[in-house]
Amino acid sequence: MTVLPTTHAATAWTSTVESAIRALTPAGGGEVRYRDVVTHIETLPGFPGWESWGMRPHKGGEQPRALRSVTLAAGKLKDAGVIVQPRRGYYLLVQDTPMFTPAPTPAPEPTPTPAPVKATVTRTIPVVTEAGVQYIPPTVTAVDGGYGDDAGLRRMAVEATRCFGSWSTRSEQCGSCPLAALCQQAGMTDFAEVAAALDAETERAVANAAQPTPAPKPAPSEGVSFAPTKGMKVVQTPFDLTCTVCDKQIPTGSDVVHVPGKGACHPGCAH
Numbered sequence: 001m002t003v004l005p006t007t008h009a010a011t012a013w014t015s016t017v018e019s020a021i022r023a024l025t026p027a028g029g030g031e032v033r034y035r036d037v038v039t040h041i042e043t044l045p046g047f048p049g050w051e052s053w054g055m056r057p058h059k060g061g062e063q064p065r066a067l068r069s070v071t072l073a074a075g076k077l078k079d080a081g082v083i084v085q086p087r088r089g090y091y092l093l094v095q096d097t098p099m100f101t102p103a104p105t106p107a108p109e110p111t112p113t114p115a116p117v118k119a120t121v122t123r124t125i126p127v128v129t130e131a132g133v134q135y136i137p138p139t140v141t142a143v144d145g146g147y148g149d150d151a152g153l154r155r156m157a158v159e160a161t162r163c164f165g166s167w168s169t170r171s172e173q174c175g176s177c178p179l180a181a182l183c184q185q186a187g188m189t190d191f192a193e194v195a196a197a198l199d200a201e202t203e204r205a206v207a208n209a210a211q212p213t214p215a216p217k218p219a220p221s222e223g224v225s226f227a228p229t230k231g232m233k234v235v236q237t238p239f240d241l242t243c244t245v246c247d248k249q250i251p252t253g254s255d256v257v258h259v260p261g262k263g264a265c266h267p268g269c270a271h
Contacts, residue, residue: 010072
């Protein structure tokens with residue numbers, strides 16, 4: 001009588017699968033189909049159903065573990081030389097082969113449990129003076145202003161962001177950042193400083209353009225003061241001239257007289 005295994009281990013199913021193959025093999029020998037082996041096991045007395053050995057995931061569904069154990073047990077019989085597999089899904093019993101008996105699995109040796117290690121705890125005893133021991137709890141200072149008043153919180157928030165202070169109204173990350181308002185204010189401050197510098201430079205340029213350029217003062221005429229020759233009119237030259245008497249330059253806007261027969265000259269050279 002074949003005894004059904006109590007576990008889905010492949011070694012436990014080798015004897016059951018071998019008994020089924022021997023029972024299904026014709027008298028003259030021949031192949032036995034895998035499906036016939038499964039049907040033969042299902043007809044054994046006391047068969048509880050394949051689901052009794054548990055289920056396993058298979059190709060998007062579930063398959064009984066024992067059906068997989070039948071295939072693995074047949075593989076072990078093949079390795080032991082009890083059967084051969086001429087084609088897929090068929091087994092052929094090797095004649096004059098004794099019944100396969102799997103080697104017993106040795107029981108694992110018990111591992112000794114190490115003795116618990118006792119930890120040595122050193123207690124620090126405070127030194128008690130005449131005044132006794134006084135405990136002062138640490139004082140926790142609450143920050144009411146949040147990121148705006150605490151530089152440490154701002155630094156932590158900056159290190160946790162990847163914008164590097166480049167605030168933008170179109171950024172989703174800037175909308176949820178606790179430093180978005182500060183970044184916007186910093187950007188506006190920078191823009192205001194640049195705009196103020198440009199405005200000051202523009203105003204200076206406009207003011208300088210509105211002021212008339214002072215005309216250069218005429219160089220004082222050389223020589224001592226004199227009374228012009230009677231009949232000669234003293235005028236101011238509109239351009240530079242060369243004195244026909246002393247051969248020196250008469251700057252634009254300086255006094256000049258015209259001496260008949262000589263030409264333009266300094267008033268002092270006209271005597």
